[in-house]
Structures are given as C-alpha cells and as structure tokens.
Amino acid sequence: MKSCLLCGVGGQGTVLASRILAQAAMNQGLFARTAETIGMSQRGGCVVSHVRIGEYVSSPMIPEGQADMMIGFEPGEVVRNLSYLKEDGIVITCKQVVQAVTASLSGSDYNAEDMIAYLQRKVKHCIVIDGAEICNICGSGKVLNVALVGAAAQSGAMGISVEDVKAVLAAKLKPQFLAMNEQALALGAQCVTQ
Amino acid sequence: MKELLMGNEAIAVGAMMAGVQVVTGYPGTPSTEVLETIAKRNDGSIYVEWSVNEKAGMEVAAGAAYAGARSLVTMKQVGLNVASDPLMSLNMIGVKGGMVVYVADDPGPISSQTEQDTRHYAKFAKIPIFDATSPEEAYQMIQDAFDYSEKYHTPVFFRATTRVCHACASIEVGEFPKITKAEGFVKDSRWVIFPRLSYLNKKKVEAREITLAEEFSDYPGNELIGSGKIGIACGGIAYAYVMDAIESNKEMFTVAKFVTPFPFPTIFADRFLQQVDRVIVFEELDPVIEDALIYHQGVTHTTHEIIGKRTGTVLNAGELSANYIAGVLNEIFGAELVVGNQTFEDAPKVPTRPPVLCAGCPHRASFYAVKQAMKGKEAVFCGDIGCYTLGNAAPLDMVDTCLCMGAGITIAQGLEHSKSAGTKFSFVGDSTFFASGMTGVVNAVYNKADMILVVLDNSTTAMTGHQPHPGIGKTMMGEVSAAVSIEKVLVAIGAEVKIVNPLDLEAAIATVKEMDEKSGVRAIIFRSPCVAIVKPDQARHIDTNTCIGCMKCIRELGCPALSKKDGKAVIDPALCTGCGLCSKVCPTGCIVKD
Numbered sequence: 001m002k003s004c005l006l007c008g009v010g011g012q013g014t015v016l017a018s019r020i021l022a023q024a025a026m027n028q029g030l031f032a033r034t035a036e037t038i039g040m041s042q043r044g045g046c047v048v049s050h051v052r053i054g055e056y057v058s059s060p061m062i063p064e065g066q067a068d069m070m071i072g073f074e075p076g077e078v079v080r081n082l083s084y085l086k087e088d089g090i091v092i093t094c095k096q097v098v099q100a101v102t103a104s105l106s107g108s109d110y111n112a113e114d115m116i117a118y119l120q121r122k123v124k125h126c127i128v129i130d131g132a133e134i135c136n137i138c139g140s141g142k143v144l145n146v147a148l149v150g151a152a153a154q155s156g157a158m159g160i161s162v163e164d165v166k167a168v169l170a171a172k173l174k175p176q177f178l179a180m181n182e183q184a185l186a187l188g189a190q191c192v193t194q
Numbered sequence: 195m196k197e198l199l200m201g202n203e204a205i206a207v208g209a210m211m212a213g214v215q216v217v218t219g220y221p222g223t224p225s226t227e228v229l230e231t232i233a234k235r236n237d238g239s240i241y242v243e244w245s246v247n248e249k250a251g252m253e254v255a256a257g258a259a260y261a262g263a264r265s266l267v268t269m270k271q272v273g274l275n276v277a278s279d280p281l282m283s284l285n286m287i288g289v290k291g292g293m294v295v296y297v298a299d300d301p302g303p304i305s306s307q308t309e310q311d312t313r314h315y316a317k318f319a320k321i322p323i324f325d326a327t328s329p330e331e332a333y334q335m336i337q338d339a340f341d342y343s344e345k346y347h348t349p350v351f352f353r354a355t356t357r358v359c360h361a362c363a364s365i366e367v368g369e370f371p372k373i374t375k376a377e378g379f380v381k382d383s384r385w386v387i388f389p390r391l392s393y394l395n396k397k398k399v400e401a402r403e404i405t406l407a408e409e410f411s412d413y414p415g416n417e418l419i420g421s422g423k424i425g426i427a428c429g430g431i432a433y434a435y436v437m438d439a440i441e442s443n444k445e446m447f448t449v450a451k452f453v454t455p456f457p458f459p460t461i462f463a464d465r466f467l468q469q470v471d472r473v474i475v476f477e478e479l480d481p482v483i484e485d486a487l488i489y490h491q492g493v494t495h496t497t498h499e500i501i502g503k504r505t506g507t508v509l510n511a512g513e514l515s516a517n518y519i520a521g522v523l524n525e526i527f528g529a530e531l532v533v534g535n536q537t538f539e540d541a542p543k544v545p546t547r548p549p550v551l552c553a554g555c556p557h558r559a560s561f562y563a564v565k566q567a568m569k570g571k572e573a574v575f576c577g578d579i580g581c582y583t584l585g586n587a588a589p590l591d592m593v594d595t596c597l598c599m600g601a602g603i604t605i606a607q608g609l610e611h612s613k614s615a616g617t618k619f620s621f622v623g624d625s626t627f628f629a630s631g632m633t634g635v636v637n638a639v640y641n642k643a644d645m646i647l648v649v650l651d652n653s654t655t656a657m658t659g660h661q662p663h664p665g666i667g668k669t670m671m672g673e674v675s676a677a678v679s680i681e682k683v684l685v686a687i688g689a690e691v692k693i694v695n696p697l698d699l700e701a702a703i704a705t706v707k708e709m710d711e712k713s714g715v716r717a718i719i720f721r722s723p724c725v726a727i728v729k730p731d732q733a734r735h736i737d738t739n740t741c742i743g744c745m746k747c748i749r750e751l752g753c754p755a756l757s758k759k760d761g762k763a764v765i766d767p768a769l770c771t772g773c774g775l776c777s778k779v780c781p782t783g784c785i786v787k788d
C-alpha cells in the first residue's frame with residue numbers, strides 16, 4: 001500500500017490531482033481511497049488531499065509519518081505538513097510561494113528559497129519543480145496539478161507510470177484541454193529524469 | 195464496473211439503488227453532494243429539489259413518504275435544528291414509504307459553526323440511526339436504512355461525518371432499479387397528530403426500541419474484529435483510524451464497530467463485553483457509544499472498566515486520528531504501536547493561511563462601501579452564514595456577530611432594543627434571506643426596529659458550491675420557475691428598499707450614507723453576481739512607473755490577486771477578475787485595464 005499526501009492552497013487543483021492518481025491505480029485493478037478538503041478552505045485556505053492506493057486499507061487519512069510521497073503545490077505548505085512524510089519518503093514540490101493575503105504587510109511573508117533549502121536539507125529525495133515555467137510553456141495556470149502528477153508518476157514511488165496517468169487524462173478531460181495537459185504531464189515527468 | 199465515489203456520491207447512488215423517488219434538502223457542507231449527485235444521475239424519474247430550508251425539505255419528504263414513495267432529505271447537522279420541529283412530531287406519526295433523513299456531521303468543526311452530534315437527535319426523537327464508517331459501507335447501509343424505515347414505518351436517520359462524506363473509495367455500482375409509482379395518499383386518521391394518537395404511538399415507539407436493539411445486534415455492520423482481551427469500541431471514521439492504528443499489534447485487541455448507535459445493540463454489546471477485560475471507546479463528537487455502554491452495564495449490573503471521554507482520557511473536542519489513537523493505546527496499554535515520530539522543530543515558520551473572499555468577490559466591495567460610508571460614525575455589523583462570513587477577516591473586519599442562519603437580522607434588533615450605540619447593520623446573503631431571513635425582517639417591521647438590512651445578492655448559494663435558490667428562477671430539476679423577488683418581498687413587508695451595484699463604489703457609498711440618515715427598517719440590496727458563476731472581465735494591471743508603493747490597495751481591500759513586490763503593488767493576472775475595485779481605491783490612478 002502506498003500513501004501520497006498532496007498539499008497546497010485552495011484553488012490550485014489538488015482535488016483533481018488526487019482523483020487522477022486514484023483513478024490510475026484503479027485502472028490497474030488496485031484499491032484506492034482518497035480524502036480531500038472540500039468547503040470553506042477551498043477559498044484560498046490550506047488544502048490537503050490524502051491518496052492511498054494498493055492493498056485494502058481502512059482509513060482514507062494517512063497517519064503522520066506514513067506518507068511515501070508528498071506532492072507540494074506550494075513549498076510553505078509542504079513544510080507545514082512535513083510530519084506526514086515517512087523517514088525515507090520523497091517530496092515533489094513546486095518552487096513558487098503563494099503568500100497568504102496581506103502577509104507581506106503584516107511582515108509574516110516568507111521566501112521560496114528558505115523553504116526549498118529547508119526541504120532539501122531534511123528530505124533525502126526532494127524534487128523541485130518550476131511550476132510557473134511549465135504553466136508558461138503550456139499557456140495555462142491551471143496545469144500545475146498535472147505537471148506535479150507527471151513528476152510523481154515518473155519518480156515511480158507510487159507504482160503508477162506516466163502512461164497510466166495519460167490514459168486517465170484522456171478519459172477525464174475535455175478534448176480541448178487534453179494537449180495542454182499532456183504537455184504539462186511530460187514536462188513534469190522530465191523534471192525527474194534530469 | 196468499479197467507480198471512484200465520494201462518500202456523499204456513494205450515499206446518493208445507494209439511495210437510487212433503493213429506489214428513492216423524492217429527494218429534498220438544503221445545501222450545507224459536508225452534506226451537499228448527495229442531492230447534487232442524484233440530480234446529476236437522474237434520468238428524470240426522481241423528483242429532486244433544493245428546498246427553501248431544512249424544515250421545508252423535511253416536510254416535503256414526509257409528505258412524499260405519506261403517499262408511499264421512498265424519500266430522502268439531506269442537510270448538515272445544524273440544519274437539523276431547523277428541521278427539528280417537523281421531526282419531533284413525525285417521529286410519533288411515522289411514514290408509509292421509506293424515509294431517510296441524511297445528516298452530515300462535521301467533527302472539528304471544519305466548515306460549521308459547531309460540532310453537533312446527530313446521534314443525540316436519534317435518541318431524542320427515538321428513531322433509528324445508521325452511522326457509516328466508510329463510503330463503501332455507506333453505499334450498502336443507506337439501502338438497508340430505507341428497508342428498516344419501511345418495515346417499522348418510521349423515518350430513519352443516516353449519518354456520516356466529513357471524513358466519510360468527502361473521502362473517495364472504489365465501489366462496485368449496480369444497475370439502478372426502475373422506479374415504480376407510489377401507491378398515493380390514502381386518507382386515514384393516522385396522519386393527523388392528536389394527543390391521543392401521540393400517546394398510543396409513543397407506546398409503539400418505545401416497544402420498537404427494544405425490538406430494534408435486538409435486531410440491530412445481528413446487523414452485519416455491527417462487527418467484532420479480533421479476539422484480544424482489550425476491547426476497543428468505536429463508530430464512524432474513528433473505526434478506520436483504530437484499524438490503522440492497531441495494524442502492527444492487532445492480537446492485543448477486540449474491536450467492536452457500532453454502526454447503529456441507536457437503538458443501541460445490547461446483545462451485540464454483551465458479546466463484546468464478554469470477550470474482553472477492559473474497554474476503551476474511540477468516537478468523534480460526543481461520548482454516545484461510551485454512555486450507552488456505561489448505561490447498559492448499569493442495567494445489567496456488569497462492571498467493566500470503560501475508558502474514554504468520561505474518564506478524561508480521549509479528546510472531547512475536535513477530530514481524532516490514527517496517530518492520536520495509537521498514542522493513547524501505547525500510553526494506557528503499552529501497546530507498542532508505531533506512530534509517526536519525525537519531528538521538525540527547526541522548520542521555518544509558515545504563517546496561518548485563513549480562507550479569504552475570492553479575488554473580485556462582490557462582497558468585498560459591499561463591505562468596503564459600508565465601511566467607507568460609516569467611517570468615523572458608530573455602527574455595529576451583524577453578520578450571517580455564507581461566504582460573507584469571511585468579511586470578518588482583516589483588512590475588512592466587517593463582521594461583529596455571527597450566530598446561525600438568519601440570526602444577524604434579529605440579533606441587530608436585540609442590540610437596538612437594548613439601546614446599544616450606533617447604527618445596526620445586518621448583512622445577509624440571498625439564499626440565507628430566503629432560508630430564514632424573511633421572518634426576521636417581519637419581526638423588525640412589526641416591532642418598529644431601527645436598522646439597515648444589507649442583502650448581499652450574488653445570485654447563488656456560493657459557499658456550498660453555487661446551488662440555485664428561490665430568487666434565481668431555476669430549479670434543481672433544471673426547470674424554469676418564477677423567481678421570487680427580494681425587493682418585492684421587502685417592500686411588501688414594509689421596508690424601504692434601495693438596489694445598487696456594490697462595484698459602483700461611489701453610488702454604493704452614497705446609498706449607505708443616505709440610508710443611514712433615515713430611520714425605521716431600511717434595506718439595501720447590493721446586487722452583483724458571484725465571480726465563480728460569471729465570465730471574468732479583463733484583468734487589471736499596475737503601472738509600476740506611476741505606482742507610488744503606498745500599499746493602500748492591499749491594506750484596504752486584501753484582495754488575494756494583489757501582492758507586494760519590490761516596494762510596489764502587483765496584480766496576479768491569473769486571479770484578477772477585473773472587478774475594478776482596487777482602481778477606485780488607488781490614489782494615483784495607476785491600476786489600469788491594459
């Protein structure tokens with residue numbers, strides 16, 4: 001059984017990402033559970049999705065210290081949730097920070113470098129992705145989730161391949177968005193091979 | 195084929211498998227997706243409505259069940275308080291067709307005002323309750339709930355909590371049955387509640403409790419797992435956490451999963467108690483299973499040690515988790531279970547990230563207009579339930595009270611009658627206005643209150659995911675209906691009404707000032723759609739040459755599309771909806787369209 005925690009900020013598309021991972025697992029005949037943040041926090045608050053795939057497991061929530069992988073849509077949120085990671089777990093994170101509203105005015109803002117440096121120091125396998133760059137290339141701010149899933153698949157840590165994800169995208173997305181998302185998937189995956 | 199279904203979807207599909215014919219409800223996190231899923235998968239043979247509030251929903255569903263149809267009403271836990279009036283009589287009248295009352299509880303609470311436990315209502319109303327531990331169990335169990343309802347002629351509760359409602363699991367879904375026409379209403383004195391009838395029916399209800407306690411003892415969902423000497427009693431999502439927590443040392447424990455907390459399955463409880471030496475209870479919200487076990491031991495003169503919330507051992511507020519449960523079991527029983535042990539004390543500080551009104555949300559403009567108009571004057575701002583509750587956050591800081599649906603309107607009257615200083619404002623959303631705001635306005639006019647009602651009309655029920663409501667002219671069946679006009683309702687009640695677009699900031703401020711000069715019950719309708727249901731306008735951007743870096747735009751509005759960069763303000767074009775509010779606040783006119 002593999003567990004993956006996705007974390008980010010409401011509106012970044014974590015829910016779709018966790019559903020894609022779960023569906024890819026189900027297509028291989030594996031059992032899947034997810035749990036998502038739905039409700040008030042979706043308005044720019046902290047959101048986490050739990051994905052557990054493989055053999056049967058009772059709980060949709062990953063216990064702390066037991067995530068094989070964390071997918072970070074925002075590096076500060078990875079730091080916030082790091083206690084979920086297994087000791088030898090892998091982190092894939094977007095490097096761009098999303099500041100909380102008026103954080104810069106109250107002086108509680110933080111910078112990406114500190115977060116990334118901390119993660120790289122603490123986590124053995126930490127893959128950092130330039131999400132903004134990928135979104136730029138693909139021409140949409142909405143493909144960050146698929147790019148991250150691409151990297152997650154390529155890492156092999158969840159037992160799902162990039163091809164598996166591609167099949168899910170083809171079945172799930174409207175045709176006009178498919179090419180853009182496939183490109184994001186490939187670019188995300190490349191971040192791991194390099 | 196196996197589908198990945200969210201708990202609420204599984205409940206919806208389960209109800210459809212059970213042949214539900216009439217579905218009603220009022221939106222509320224985490225319950226909303228049940229009704230939406232049925233509406234989406236409906237081929238037209240099931241009647242689905244968003245009711246004006248939970249009381250209406252409960253009564254419509256009851257009427258359908260009187261006529262022999264299977265009916266379902268959905269709501270969140272606090273919605274049940276609104277529906278409790280019909281419930282507390284329907285329990286003594288009963289039903290003919292199966293009727294399930296689906297209530298979603300919210301431990302934490304995560305998206306609710308309180309952590310209310312619906313299992314108490316089951317006991318209070320003396321009607322059976324099913325409590326699912328997972329989406330797949332919910333799928334099966336809601337079908338059983340309909341059967342029990344019909345068999346015992348009683349409405350039946352079906353409860354789930356957030357982590358079941360919003361968890362997904364792979365579930366095998368069968369073919370939906372063909373809906374057969376209900377028998378229709380048959381006139382009979384059994385449908386008219388009178389003291390004598392309630393008295394006679396109460397005797398039957400009490401007798402049923404004993405029968406059901408026995409029958410539920412053999413209900414397959416009430417399960418004993420393992421044969422260890424330490425007993426763990428649990429229910430709901432806590433069961434899943436327990437199973438996860440004890441994984442590395444299962445032999446120590448016998449787990450008793452209670453899925454029918456009322457009527458409490460006494461014989462099942464005896465089987466459990468006979469098998470174990472000590473008992474610990476894990477359940478979220480209130481100690482319902484725990485109290486039932488303690489009570490049962492009192493009746494049967496047995497004396498197991500029962501550890502739980504009553505002994506101060508288990509958390510009595512907030513959510514549980516596998517880590518927490520493992521920690522408790524290690525401490526009390528030396529279970530040596532594996533718990534997450536990575537600590538990150540040296541982690542850089544990450545500030546809290548509270549939810550905020552969306553970029554371009556018309557509520558921001560409305561709050562800002564009232565704030566500007568009342569600058570330097572005394573005023574109290576009574577808030578209500580909806581996205582606009584988020585208007586309490588800095589920098590708007592425009593919600594001084596918030597209690598429950600519609601209460602802002604009446605709280606303001608109490609403040610006024612107690613001679614508290616300042617103009618009393620009540621902010622209410624359009625959906626909340628219909629759900630439980632109108633009677634409060636009648637009360638205000640009748641009792642000569644002095645207040646300004648601000649209706650934030652964004653043409654949707656935004657917080658719960660944009661459901662239609664009576665003011666929109668569209669039903670959940672996708673049909674066009676007559677839109678109920680908020681202004682006409684207010685005028686008919688006797689309030690003076692002004693309508694203004696809050697994004698027209700000058701006019702909005704002027705209207706508030708004008709209304710502030712008057713007395714009696716006056717209403718301002720701020721009308722502008724939620725940005726999530728309309729196409730955004732072109733994003734604004736800031737000319738860095740003329741921006742003086744005063745940060746007034748950020749400081750006054752807190753729009754998430756605005757941030758500070760290199761001493762100047764910048765707009766995130768991906769978030770900005772072009773509402774233009776910031777350009778009206780900026781002193782230098784450097785926020786422009788292109």
Ligand code: SF4
Nearest residue numbers: 554753770773774776
């Ligand atoms: S125009 Fe200004 S206030 Fe409106 S959404 Fe864009 S940045 Fe925010």
Ligand code: SF4
Nearest residue numbers: 552555581656724725
């Ligand atoms: S969903 Fe609509 S009403 Fe709610 S905060 Fe966003 S824009 Fe405002």
Ligand code: SF4
Nearest residue numbers: 741742744745747780
């Ligand atoms: S209010 Fe205008 S001048 Fe001041 S920081 Fe904002 S954009 Fe710049």
